[in-house]
Structures are given as structure tokens and as C-alpha cells.
Amino acid sequence: MEGPLAPLPTPYGEESGFGAKNERALSRMIARRDAGRRFWTWLSSIRTTSEIRLTLPAIATVSCAVLLVGWEHSSIEVSIGLFTVISILYVPTNMASWFSSMVARDRLSLNVEGHKSKGSYPGSERIISTLRDRVVRERLRLISAILGGASLYVVLRLNPGTVLAPSLMASGAFFGTVCILNSLRLEGSMPMRSNDFTLLSLHAPTLHDSILKSVLTDSLKAHLDPETSDLWDEWMDSLEFSVRTGQTPRTAVEHVLQSIHWEQRGIIDRNRLISEVKTVFKIAATDSLFDGSNKFNASSLSKLLAHTRAWEPGLFRLLDRLHDYVAGPQGEDFEKWRLDLDLPPRCSEGQGELFVML
Structure with missing residues (x-):
């Protein structure tokens, strides 16, 4: 008589490492995407490249118009060269927008090791749709630059005749105009340039409490992007045993934000700021707050407070x-x-x- 059959493998069981391996592989892929975003964003943000991407399409469009007029000093080779350079300059921005869109989806939508979905946070869909729209515009102006150069190349090499040649030159001017219009929309800002708060510049606050109990804390929290807002909640929970007697994490953070605001105005200096922090936080928490390696420290809180001030x-x-x-002076008429x-x-x-x- 045959013995009992061996149990079938359960790759998705709790004791199996199959799912964990997949999650680790996915986490490594997310890290590679983020590294690609940082590289292409840096390459796209090199000094003066934005101005060049705005200027060259205008020059190329004017050169196409000059070709249509038939000016004797016009050169179709120069126009083709301009569109070629424009196409090359648009490659880094296309890659940056593509990687940024993928990274945003990874950070806001995936549930893997080290990441959790933030679709319930307000503003998540808006960030993803904004980056998706940017990808479309980047591809549109790259394709327009390529088609503009290709139409002029046809005129140069194939000699299409006196009827078709002006139409191809006009199409080159049209594609150059498309590049200009999209560049005016895209070159105003480069999203996700910061590595500390990557999605913060893309977030537009939509919800705000009518009555603020902790004014600076509640206002700052309302202006955080979904990813930073989730990290903020975790940080606030971790402060439960780091505050002094009689304080709560919310009141302690409110006092710290007030002190940072006073420092920004020049009312107090850094030493006084440290003293104010020590009045509400224990020594270890105070040292952690001035440690630059932590996500939320005095420097990053100052940046977030400046971001909130710009909005409100x-x-x-x-x-x-x-x-x-x-x-000020508090005399008898002080109310x-x-x-x-x-x-x-x-x-x-x-x-x-x-x-x-x-």
C-alpha cells in the first residue's frame, strides 16, 4: 500500500519565501527607477539647458519661415541641425518625466516591502495625473522636433518639387511652434528635483480644517504630499515617549514649529532654538531633531514651514x-x-x- 502523498508546494503560503523574494526584487526595481529619476532629473536641470530648450525651437521656427520666404542667405542645413540639437536636448527631459511618473506610481500605489498604498490620501490621483500629462507633453514635443527635422530633410535630399517643398517647410514651422508651446508649459518647473521631499512640489492642498487647534502643526500637515504625510504620521506616533511630562507630541511639535518660525524671522538664534526644543523634548529626542540624517529634523522642518508659508x-x-x-509694550490699554x-x-x-x- 502506498504511503501518504507529499504535500504540494504552497508558494504563496505564509511560511514560504516566494512572495518575500518577489517583494524584494520589486523593491530593488523601485530603487533602480528612483536612481534613474535622480540622474535624468539632474541631467535635465543643468544650468542654462532650460533656456536653451526654450530658445532653440524659436530659432528653428524662424529659420523655417525664412526658408519659406526664400531668403538667399537662408540655409536648410542649419534648420535641420537646429531640430537635431533640439531632439537631443529633449531626450533627458523625456526620460526624467518617464522615470518620475513611474516613481510616483511606485510610491503612491504599490503595496510592497517598504512601501504601502497611499491612494486614500487626498492629492494622490492628482499627482499621478499631473506627471502622466507631463509625459505626454514631453513625448509630443520630442516627436514634433523629430518630424520637423525629418520634413526639412526630405526637402534637402528628395527634391519634392516646387509644390510639395513649401508645404514641408511650413510643416517644419508648425512642428517648431508645437515645440515652443509645450516648452513654455514644461520649462517653468522641473518636478521631483528634491530628494528629501520628492512629491511635495506636485501637491496642491485640497482639504483644510476650518478651525485649527494646533495652528502651525495642522496647517503644515495639510500641505504635505501623501507620501510625506504618511511619514509625518509615523514620526508623530514615534514621539509618544520622547516628550517631557505635561506635553503631548502635538503640543511639543507645535512649540518647536513656533520656535523655528521665530528663528526664520530673526527673533531668536540657533542656541535659543535648541533651548526651546529642550523644554518640550527629552535630551535624546532633541539630539535626534538636530541630526541631519533623520527625515524630520530642524532643517527639514524649516523647509516644510517655508513651504507652508508660501501657500498660506x-x-x-x-x-x-x-x-x-x-x-510690544503692555500698558494699561493692553487688551x-x-x-x-x-x-x-x-x-x-x-x-x-x-x-x-x-
């Missing part, structure tokens, strides 16, 4: 006026209650932010 200057104007009022508001004199796109502080 009215809120910071209120805080500055309140501080100046309290720090314990103060009502202040800030409304921008001009609202873009018919929308504005009204801040009221009591």
Missing part, C-alpha cells in the same frame, strides 16, 4: 502681527482679547482664504 502667507501674517503685539483677520486684496481664480484669529 495670510496665516503667517496673522501670527507675526500677534507676536509683535504681545512682544487680553484680540480679534484679527487677513484677507488677500486680490483673489486668483475667484478664490481667496480668510483667516480669523481670536
Whole structure:
């Protein structure tokens, strides 16, 4: 009689390392994509290359127009050379946008080792769609530059005749115009240039509490991209046993952000900032906060606070006026209650932010 059959392999079982190996391989692939993003973004951001990518399409378009007019000093070889150089210059930006789009999808959508999906965070879909639109525009202007050069090359080599040649030259001018229009849209900013907060520049805050309890903390949190917001929540949870007695992570971080804001205004120096941090955090946590290797430290918090101020200057104007009022002379006419508001004199796109502080 035959013995019991051996159990079938379970590659997806909990005790199997099959899934873990796949996740590690996927994590390595994500790391390679991020390395590619950093390289191509650096190559695309070399000094003056952005200006060159804006200028050359205009020159190429004008040269095509001159060819149509039939100016005796015009040169079709020069026009072809311009479109060739433009095509070469568009390759790094195409690669940068392609890698950036993949990295954003990896960081916001994948559930693998070291990553978790952030699709529930507001702004995730907008970031991915923005990068996808950039990839389309980058490919469009690269293809336009190639087609512009190809149409002029046909005129040079195949001698299409007096009827077709002007049409090909006009098409070269048209493709050059397409390059110009897309360059004006794309060269204004290069996304994901920062390696500290990669997606922060792509995030436009859409949700904001009407009443802010911890003003700077809540406002800063609302302006973080999904990836940084998730890391921020983890960092806040890790501070549970790092604060001094009578403090909570939220109140301690609020005090630190206020102190950093005072340092940015020049009211206190770095030594006073360290002293203020020590009043709410324990020694080990204070050292960690001034350690540049940590994700959230005094320097990175200062950058995030400056980012928040750029989005909501009215809120910071209120805080500055309140501080100046309290720090001033407090005579008999000093009021314990103060009502202040800030409304921008001009609202873009018919929308504005009204801040009221009591």
C-alpha cells in the first residue's frame, strides 16, 4: 500500500519565501527607477539647458519661415541641425518625466516591502495625473522636433518639387511652434528635483480644517504630499515617549514649529532654538531633531514651514502681527482679547482664504 502523498508546494503560503523574494526584487526595481529619476532629473536641470530648450525651437521656427520666404542667405542645413540639437536636448527631459511618473506610481500605489498604498490620501490621483500629462507633453514635443527635422530633410535630399517643398517647410514651422508651446508649459518647473521631499512640489492642498487647534502643526500637515504625510504620521506616533511630562507630541511639535518660525524671522538664534526644543523634548529626542540624517529634523522642518508659508502667507501674517503685539509694550490699554483677520486684496481664480484669529 502506498504511503501518504507529499504535500504540494504552497508558494504563496505564509511560511514560504516566494512572495518575500518577489517583494524584494520589486523593491530593488523601485530603487533602480528612483536612481534613474535622480540622474535624468539632474541631467535635465543643468544650468542654462532650460533656456536653451526654450530658445532653440524659436530659432528653428524662424529659420523655417525664412526658408519659406526664400531668403538667399537662408540655409536648410542649419534648420535641420537646429531640430537635431533640439531632439537631443529633449531626450533627458523625456526620460526624467518617464522615470518620475513611474516613481510616483511606485510610491503612491504599490503595496510592497517598504512601501504601502497611499491612494486614500487626498492629492494622490492628482499627482499621478499631473506627471502622466507631463509625459505626454514631453513625448509630443520630442516627436514634433523629430518630424520637423525629418520634413526639412526630405526637402534637402528628395527634391519634392516646387509644390510639395513649401508645404514641408511650413510643416517644419508648425512642428517648431508645437515645440515652443509645450516648452513654455514644461520649462517653468522641473518636478521631483528634491530628494528629501520628492512629491511635495506636485501637491496642491485640497482639504483644510476650518478651525485649527494646533495652528502651525495642522496647517503644515495639510500641505504635505501623501507620501510625506504618511511619514509625518509615523514620526508623530514615534514621539509618544520622547516628550517631557505635561506635553503631548502635538503640543511639543507645535512649540518647536513656533520656535523655528521665530528663528526664520530673526527673533531668536540657533542656541535659543535648541533651548526651546529642550523644554518640550527629552535630551535624546532633541539630539535626534538636530541630526541631519533623520527625515524630520530642524532643517527639514524649516523647509516644510517655508513651504507652508508660501501657500498660506495670510496665516503667517496673522501670527507675526500677534507676536509683535504681545512682544510690544503692555500698558494699561493692553487688551487680553484680540480679534484679527487677513484677507488677500486680490483673489486668483475667484478664490481667496480668510483667516480669523481670536
